[in-house]
Amino acid sequence: MTRGEEHKIRLALVGANGMLAGAVRSLAPENYDLVLLDLPDFDLTDKDRVLSVMNQLRPDVIVNCAAYTNVDGCETNEETALLVNGSGPGYLAEAAKKLDATLVHVSTDYVFDGTKNSPYTEEDVTNPQSAYGRSKLLGEKTILESGLEKFFIVRTSWLYGPGGKNFVETIARLAKEREELRIVDDQVGSPTFTDDLARAIFNLLALDTPHASRLTPHGLYHFADEGECSWYEFAETIVAHLLEAETPLKMKRILPIATHEYPLPATRPAYSVFSKDKYRKVTGAKIPDWKTSLVTYLRSFRTQIKADARR
Numbered sequence: 140m141t142r143g144e145e146h147k148i149r150l151a152l153v154g155a156n157g158m159l160a161g162a163v164r165s166l167a168p169e170n171y172d173l174v175l176l177d178l179p180d181f182d183l184t185d186k187d188r189v190l191s192v193m194n195q196l197r198p199d200v201i202v203n204c205a206a207y208t209n210v211d212g213c214e215t216n217e218e219t220a221l222l223v224n225g226s227g228p229g230y231l232a233e234a235a236k237k238l239d240a241t242l243v244h245v246s247t248d249y250v251f252d253g254t255k256n257s258p259y260t261e262e263d264v265t266n267p268q269s270a271y272g273r274s275k276l277l278g279e280k281t282i283l284e285s286g287l288e289k290f291f292i293v294r295t296s297w298l299y300g301p302g303g304k305n306f307v308e309t310i311a312r313l314a315k316e317r318e319e320l321r322i323v324d325d326q327v328g329s330p331t332f333t334d335d336l337a338r339a340i341f342n343l344l345a346l347d348t349p350h351a352s353r354l355t356p357h358g359l360y361h362f363a364d365e366g367e368c369s370w371y372e373f374a375e376t377i378v379a380h381l382l383e384a385e386t387p388l389k390m391k392r393i394l395p396i397a398t399h400e401y402p403l404p405a406t407r408p409a410y411s412v413f414s415k416d417k418y419r420k421v422t423g424a425k426i427p428d429w430k431t432s433l434v435t436y437l438r439s440f441r442t443q444i445k446a447d448a449r450r
């Protein structure tokens with residue numbers, strides 16, 4: 140081992156090719172040494188493989204960004220959803236416990252039923268309304284029941300960022316293809332830029348020094364960007380920025396509609412804004428407003444579109 144490698148924290152990144160994992164990869168501080176794990180070589184649902192790979196790698200930290208994220212697909216494939224989102228995280232917890240590693244696992248606002256009308260705290264009762272939500276809640280439970288003490292479960296919402304199918308890119312595409320967009324206005328949440336969540340994960344991990352492990356505030360956290368909006372308001376803001384940047388759009392009208400006018404297989408929570416007090420208190424970090432982060436993302440997104448167009 141050379142000087143400089145001595146203090147590197149070995150981080151096994153599970154689901155390394157996904158959208159959030161992309162941000163974790165690009166924002167990992169220099170003292171982290173990342174090992175990338177994803178399908179087809181690494182299947183989270185293969186318990187023996189998970190345990191043997193982790194045993195070989197001996198990571199200090201495991202960050203799980205892998206999931207079966209097709210929310211409507213989960214309705215018809217609940218068994219797969221329960222395996223990937225439910226059992227898999229339990230295998231990672233078992234590996235982490237054996238190796239005295241810290242596990243970071245990402246969960247979702249869909250564990251709630253959305254009937255509250257003030258921000259959800261970590262203590263609020265869960266009541267998922269979809270197969271995806273049930274499978275993600277099972278993932279939390281398998282970690283909590285594994286006996287692992289060194290874990291952070293971070294629930295987040297409405298994620299977007301480069302390298303994944305997400306709402307921002309869908310709206311940008313539809314606004315170029317269609318004259319009219321009809322967007323749901325009775326579901327309220329907090330859009331979250333993957334870069335902000337990746338930074339939050341490293342902020343939590345920064346508290347996790349080996350010498351202070353008993354004092355480290357491991358546990359469940361809510362994290363999303365600041366502020367709230369409906370999907371319709373989110374779409375309106377995206378389109379306004381595209382127009383401001385003189386992006387040529389076919390779209391002439393954007394209309395608010397009710398959830399029942401756009402039926403989907405999975406039921407979504409009508410309200411899923413998080414209280415981030417616990418995260419703010421332990422990290423002391425400031426959380427960006429969703430509108431500010433959207434602008435940051437759209438700037439890089441437009442640069443990417445221009446670069447693609449030149450190729």
Ligand SMILES: NC(=O)c1ccc[n+]([C@@H]2O[C@H](COP(=O)([O-])OP(=O)(O)OC[C@H]3O[C@@H](n4cnc5c(N)ncnc54)[C@H](OP(=O)(O)O)[C@@H]3O)[C@@H](O)[C@H]2O)c1
Nearest residue numbers: 154156157158159178182183205206208245247295297298
């Ligand atoms: N996207 C959102 O709006 C949102 C909102 C709240 C919470 N979350 C949570 O945030 C986390 C990251 O989401 P994301 O949108 O970044 O996900 P994503 O882009 O769909 O990435 C998930 C990654 O996991 C991989 N994967 C799937 N099954 C696997 C398995 N059996 N073994 C190993 N890897 C597997 C996927 O590979 P393939 O592509 O080959 O399947 C993909 O590379 C997830 O836990 C998700 O539940 C997401």
